[in-house]
Amino acid sequence: MTTLPRPAASAPRDYRFPRFERRKLSNGVGFIIAPVKKLPVVTVLAIIDAGGTSDPDGKEGLASLTADALREGTARRDGLELALELESLGTSVEAGADWDSTIVGMTVLSEHFGEAFALFGEVLTSPMFLTKDIDRLRSERLAERMQILSEPRGLADESFAKFIYAGGSRYSEPLAGGTESVSSISREDISEFYQRHYGPGATTIVLAGDVDTDEAEELLESTLGFWKGQHHPARKTVDERSRTNRAIALVAKADAAQAELRIGHVGVERKHPDYFGIVVMNAVLGGLFSSRINLNLREAHGYTYGASSHFDWRRNAGPFVISTAVQSEVTADAIRETLTEIDRMRSEEIPVDELTLATDYLDGVFPIRYETTAAIASALANMVIFELPDDYYDTYREKVRAVSSADVLAAACKHVDAEALQVVVVGDVAIIREAIESLGFGPVAPTLAPVVAALVTSGSAEE
Amino acid sequence: MRIPIEKFRLDNGLLVTLSEDRTAPIVAVNLWYHVGSANEKPGRTGFAHLFEHMLFQGSENVGANEHFELIQRAGGTLNGSTWLERTNYFETVPSNQLALALWLEADRMGALLPAMTQKKLDTQRDVVMNERRWSVDNQPYGTWWEKLPTLAFPESHPFHHSLIGSMEDLSEASLTDIEQFFATYYTPDNAVLSIAGDFEPVDARELVIRYFGSIPRGKGKPALPPMDLPPTFGNSPRLVVEDDVSLPRMYLAFRSAAFGSDEYYAASVCGAVLGMRRGSRLYRSLVRERQVAADVSAFTFDLSKGSDLLIVDVTARPETTPDQLEAEVGREIDALFSDGVTSREIQRAIALIQTDMITAMQSASERADRLSMFATYFEQPELVNEQAAKYGSVTVDRVNEFIRSRLGRENRAVLLYIPKANADADAGTNGNLIGAAAP
Numbered sequence: 001m002t003t004l005p006r007p008a009a010s011a012p013r014d015y016r017f018p019r020f021e022r023r024k025l026s027n028g029v030g031f032i033i034a035p036v037k038k039l040p041v042v043t044v045l046a047i048i049d050a051g052g053t054s055d056p057d058g059k060e061g062l063a064s065l066t067a068d069a070l071r072e073g074t075a076r077r078d079g080l081e082l083a084l085e086l087e088s089l090g091t092s093v094e095a096g097a098d099w100d101s102t103i104v105g106m107t108v109l110s111e112h113f114g115e116a117f118a119l120f121g122e123v124l125t126s127p128m129f130l131t132k133d134i135d136r137l138r139s140e141r142l143a144e145r146m147q148i149l150s151e152p153r154g155l156a157d158e159s160f161a162k163f164i165y166a167g168g169s170r171y172s173e174p175l176a177g178g179t180e181s182v183s184s185i186s187r188e189d190i191s192e193f194y195q196r197h198y199g200p201g202a203t204t205i206v207l208a209g210d211v212d213t214d215e216a217e218e219l220l221e222s223t224l225g226f227w228k229g230q231h232h233p234a235r236k237t238v239d240e241r242s243r244t245n246r247a248i249a250l251v252a253k254a255d256a257a258q259a260e261l262r263i264g265h266v267g268v269e270r271k272h273p274d275y276f277g278i279v280v281m282n283a284v285l286g287g288l289f290s291s292r293i294n295l296n297l298r299e300a301h302g303y304t305y306g307a308s309s310h311f312d313w314r315r316n317a318g319p320f321v322i323s324t325a326v327q328s329e330v331t332a333d334a335i336r337e338t339l340t341e342i343d344r345m346r347s348e349e350i351p352v353d354e355l356t357l358a359t360d361y362l363d364g365v366f367p368i369r370y371e372t373t374a375a376i377a378s379a380l381a382n383m384v385i386f387e388l389p390d391d392y393y394d395t396y397r398e399k400v401r402a403v404s405s406a407d408v409l410a411a412a413c414k415h416v417d418a419e420a421l422q423v424v425v426v427g428d429v430a431i432i433r434e435a436i437e438s439l440g441f442g443p444v445a446p447t448l449a450p451v452v453a454a455l456v457t458s459g460s461a462e463e
Numbered sequence: 464m465r466i467p468i469e470k471f472r473l474d475n476g477l478l479v480t481l482s483e484d485r486t487a488p489i490v491a492v493n494l495w496y497h498v499g500s501a502n503e504k505p506g507r508t509g510f511a512h513l514f515e516h517m518l519f520q521g522s523e524n525v526g527a528n529e530h531f532e533l534i535q536r537a538g539g540t541l542n543g544s545t546w547l548e549r550t551n552y553f554e555t556v557p558s559n560q561l562a563l564a565l566w567l568e569a570d571r572m573g574a575l576l577p578a579m580t581q582k583k584l585d586t587q588r589d590v591v592m593n594e595r596r597w598s599v600d601n602q603p604y605g606t607w608w609e610k611l612p613t614l615a616f617p618e619s620h621p622f623h624h625s626l627i628g629s630m631e632d633l634s635e636a637s638l639t640d641i642e643q644f645f646a647t648y649y650t651p652d653n654a655v656l657s658i659a660g661d662f663e664p665v666d667a668r669e670l671v672i673r674y675f676g677s678i679p680r681g682k683g684k685p686a687l688p689p690m691d692l693p694p695t696f697g698n699s700p701r702l703v704v705e706d707d708v709s710l711p712r713m714y715l716a717f718r719s720a721a722f723g724s725d726e727y728y729a730a731s732v733c734g735a736v737l738g739m740r741r742g743s744r745l746y747r748s749l750v751r752e753r754q755v756a757a758d759v760s761a762f763t764f765d766l767s768k769g770s771d772l773l774i775v776d777v778t779a780r781p782e783t784t785p786d787q788l789e790a791e792v793g794r795e796i797d798a799l800f801s802d803g804v805t806s807r808e809i810q811r812a813i814a815l816i817q818t819d820m821i822t823a824m825q826s827a828s829e830r831a832d833r834l835s836m837f838a839t840y841f842e843q844p845e846l847v848n849e850q851a852a853k854y855g856s857v858t859v860d861r862v863n864e865f866i867r868s869r870l871g872r873e874n875r876a877v878l879l880y881i882p883k884a885n886a887d888a889d890a891g892t893n894g895n896l897i898g899a900a901a902p
Contacts, residue, residue: 003574004674006524007562009537013488013661038486039464041822071741080751083741087811090818092740109818136754143710143757143780150603150709255707257600258593290532299528302589305597325597327589357536364538364557368489372825 015367017393018208018376023217026225030204032380033213036373040110042209043373044117046124047384049231050197051100052175053238053316058184060170061177063097065137065185066193070095070104072133074122079133082119089116093123099175099238099314101385102198107374110210114219121223124203127194134187141182148174152253152325156260156426163242163249164266164319164422170238171266171318199229206380209373239317241266244420246442250433251426259331259427260323263338265420267320270313270386277411278311280403283358285309285345285412286322290357292341293322301337303330311415315386320416328428332435335423339441342421345412349405362400464821465848466830469664470838475680476652479671480834480844482659484827490660492564493553493831494572495839497655498648500628501547501621501687501768506635509591509628512545513636514644516587518552519543523574527583530567537563540828547612547622548767549839555828558661562670569674572654575645581638588633595627603708604880614700615716615772615876621687622766650681655838659831690769692718695874703785703879710757711779711788714878715796717869719773722765723841729865730773732857734761735812736804738775742811745777748795755783755791767840773869785881793875800870803863813854820850 020034055062071093072079086092091108104124108116148154158174165172173181205224207216268278279287286293286309297307303326312318326334370376383392423441425432437444469481503510521527534541539556554564599605609625616623656675658667696718720726738745738761749756761775775796779788823829830847837846 003524004566006533007566009557009563010559012557012559015488039821039825041825080742080747084807084811087740087742087815088807090814092815107818107822109821136751139754139780140750140757143778146709146781147603147757147778150707152601257596260601288535290528290535295528298590299586302586303593305590305594325593325601327593327596357532361535361538364560365535365540366538367487367557368538368540368555371487371489371827372822374822 017370017379020380021213022390025200025217025221027200027227029200029220029224029227030384031217031220032204032206032384033211033216034208034376034380035211035213036208036376037210040210041107041373042110042113042207042211043107043377044105044120045206045377045381046104046120047204047206047381048102048104048198049202049233050102050193051098053099053170053236054197054233055170055177058181059189060173060181061141061175062185062189062193063102063197064176065141065182066190067095067097067102067104068137068141069129069134069190070123070127072137073128073130075126075128076122082123086116086119091116093120095123097175098385099171099318103381105377113211117219118223124198125224125227129187129191129194131187134190138182138185141176142179144176145179145182152256152258152260152426155251155253156262156323156424159249159251159426160262160264160321160422160424161319163247163424164264166240166242168237169240170236171316172242195229197231197233199231200224200227202231202233204384206377206384208376208380239266239269241420246419246421248423248425248436248442248444250429250436250444251424252429253426254428256328256427258325259328259425259432260325261331261334262321262323262424263335263421264309264319264321265417265422266317267311268415269317270315274411274415276399276403277407278415279362280355280358280400281345281408281411281415282309282311283362284350284354284408285341285416288358288361292345293338296337296341297324297326297334301330301333303327303334303337307338313386328431331425331427331432332439335436335439335441339418339421342416342418346409346416346418349409352405355403355405355408359400359403363397366397464824464851466824468834468844468847470844471668473651473672473676475676475678476650477675477678478655478838478842479668480655480657480838481662481664481667482657482830482834483662483664484659484830485661488558488661489555489827490558490561490564490658490662491553491555491827491831492561492568493551493657493659493828493835494568495549495551495655495835496649497548497653497839498550498684499546499548500624500626502648502684503624506632507640508624508632509626510632510636510640510644511550512627513587513591513633514641515543515545515550516591517579517584517641518571518575520583520587521578522571523577524570525567525578527578530571533563533567539564545626547626547764551832551835553828553832555660561658561662561667565670565674568656569678572649572651572675573678575649576642579638579641584636584638584641588636591627592630592633595630595633599627603706604712606704606706607714607878607880610702610704611714611716611772611774611876611878614702614878615696615718617692619688620692620769621690622769647681647684651675651678652680653684655835657831657834657838657844659834660827687768692770694718694868695871696876697873699872700876701879702877703881705883706880708880708882710781711783711785711882712880713777713779713785713788713792715775715777715792716876716878717773717874719763719771719869720865721769721771722763722767723846726865727763727771728853728857729861730771730869731763731816732809732812732854733804733862733865734763734773735816736808736862737761737799739812739815744799744808745775745792745795749777749791753791755780755787785879789877789879796870796875800866803866804859806859809857809859809862813857816854817851820854
């Protein structure tokens with residue numbers, strides 16, 4: 001039997017985030033390269049300064065659909081040919097819009113990189129946007145929306161965003177658009193969006209993997225150097241909160257086997273100076289398996305398979321949200337326990353042991369996060385998107401270790417607003433309603449239509 | 464690309480594989496126990512998976528959930544998973560914490576039972592029931608994981624029953640079951656330990672012997688019932704499920720060659736020809752051209768004994784009826800059956816599979832997991848390095864042979880999900896998500 005004592009750690013080996021270099025192509029395309037020669041693999045990302053927050057009003061989902069449409073064919077070949085040529089090289093180009101940018105990416109064996117990058121360049125600089133392809137993409141997106149709305153998790157996430165952000169805030173609508181806005185997007189909208197937002201000045205290419213810097217620059221210059229165009233960034237209010245008092249919304253899902261719960265409110269922007277304090281605080285509250293909320297809801301009570309908290313980092317204030325799914329009968333209990341953990345987090349400094357659990361984890365896990373070319377490229381992309389300093393990844397670990405219990409308490413008090421918590425429950429209203437009402441959390445408004453309509457309540461006097 | 468592999472066996476039967484890679488100061492530890500849902504007794508379905516949860520509930524020198532805490536405190540990631548044929552536990556840690564990871568795994572392999580209590584079992588049973596509600600019952604199409612095997616394997620076959628288990632069986636699980644299950648299956652001679660990443664092989668070997676060497680061998684495990692099946696179903700099993708879904712979806716399963724066999728590689732390439740990415744047959748035809756499907760995919764279950772399944776998964780577009788969906792997919796399979804594949808299709812499929820494989824091998828955790836897999840199923844971790852060549856040698860003829868023997872009409876099990884006829888007829892408007900934001 002193993003009665004040997006728990007071993008102590010030996011001295012850690014040094015680790016540095018991969019070295020990278022910044023360059024610029026002749027037409028202004030930014031270029032960041034991190035040569036990593038572990039396996040013959042390369043990841044390339046193009047980061048374009050146009051995300052969901054650039055969508056015009058009423059056309060929510062335009063950035064996302066434009067990204068999709070990039071792969072549907074270029075001046076030289078149609079979408080099918082493009083897919084087949086890339087796939088014969090063992091790769092494919094993926095494209096998608098995030099809130100703050102569009103990212104076009106590809107991971108390929110280095111022996112095929114040159115050939116594949118030529119196709120990648122075509123996708124970026126000469127998409128065709130044929131009406132028949134746009135029509136198909138639009139229908140596919142609408143089918144996807146039907147799926148999301150019949151799926152408790154997707155429905156809960158969407159309902160939560162809609163509930164916490166004021167109407168008209170871009171963040172209140174799904175990144176990929178709502179049913180109505182997607183239906184209204186035309187080929188012309190996509191073409192215009194591309195003309196307005198894509199272009200050399202708005203684009204940074206990130207390369208990580210088995211490549212040589214000078215050779216790569218030459219290849220990029222010959223593939224993208226001719227690209228012309230100007231972009232016109234458009235930013236607007238995106239993160240206004242809907243209300244400052246507590247409120248609960250129930251979304252009816254008849255016979256649901258569980259209640260999907262979202263608790264939180266509008267969070268903070270990525271560049272907030274309290275970022276590291278918030279990250280450590282969140283790890284303790286609900287970010288780790290051994291977090292307070294998970295140990296309480298899952299391990300102490302068995303209410304759920306898992307419970308976690310999360311700050312969604314965007315250029316503007318993304319959601320702070322606690323997510324879980326619980327057995328319907330204990331929905332109110334789960335909310336009550338969560339509130340207890342939030343109060344505890346805000347009322348006293350965490351013990352050193354709990355602080356170091358979070359900081360040691362974030363510090364130690366750092367090298368594990370960047371094992372792959374895709375992960376390294378994505379870290380560099382975040383540096384671009386959030387305008388982080390070049391030494392950000394080199395100083396990350398010391399900044400984590402510098403967070404104190406006092407910082408954690410300050411972050412909880414300042415950035416978790418117990419009096420403004422919003423709750424969204426997707427579930428079987430017949431089972432959960434009474435208990436929710438007796439919680440005393442806040443008013444719960446009249447009944448909802450099943451499935452996709454929801455009941456919304458505010459702190460107004462109607463109850 | 465070849466990774467270095469060392470293997471050795473301890474006196475107690477534990478098979479150990481090592482693969483050194485010094486590019487980053489991290490190391491992955493991965494333990495496969497050769498037990499999965501296939502080993503469960505009737506009336507005790509879901510037990511292998513419930514047991515996986517119990518292994519995080521502490522052992523002689525480790526408190527409940529302390530395994531998680533210690534690894535995360537060390538800057539590591541970890542988890543476990545259960546499949547039909549195996550259960551695995553894995554952690555990736557900074558390389559100076561290798562001893563900790565090994566000590567934790569050894570403590571629960573060697574001394575789990577002293578820490579077991581009824582209360583822990585009760586709580587984890589609740590957690591697992593919630594996992595079932597979350598991943599199966601409350602998910603559109605979530606029951607496919609258990610309905611398709613039910614359709615594709617005979618009732619007495621070890622792969623027939625639910626992996627996550629029924630609520631009734633989970634309720635019945637007792638502490639005595641736990642003790643028996645542990646003594647039968649969680650023994651060094653029924654396990655493979657793999658270590659990949661930054662370590663000194665001599666040191667790693669010494670640590671493994673120190674922590675695992677004294678754990679006694681098991682008393683042997685009961686043999687599985689015969690698992691071989693005829694190459695085809697011989698008919699077309701079919702199940703239609705009315706469910707709370709918005710779009711029809713069809714799962715089409717073919718009885719296929721066991722994982723690791725020569726025919727398996729042809730099956731896997733055939734799956735990629737059919738449903739891997741946008742250039743695949745079904746994507747081109749059903750999504751792009753005919754526009755009857757919103758999405759397609761095809762994959763194998765990778766079962767190493769008896770008989771595997773090749774599965775095609777197609778979701779309808781809103782205007783496509785279930786009948787149409789079934790007919791269109793059937794037509795494509797019939798065309799493949801009569802005409803076979805082209806060399807360009809094979810080349811595309813192999814290129815994609817090989818890139819994915821090499822890309823995945825960047826991760827120490829993946830390397831360790833694959834070493835454990837080949838060591839567990841075939842006692843040959845070296846097979847990791849043979850995979851690219853095995854795929855590379857798949858030819859048009861081999862795939863066409865597979866198609867002729869497996870994709871005929873006598874070998875198609877159909878599981879069809881259709882939206883509930885009267886689903887929420889009183890719902891009023893559709894798509895009106897939170898109609899009014901708060902006043």
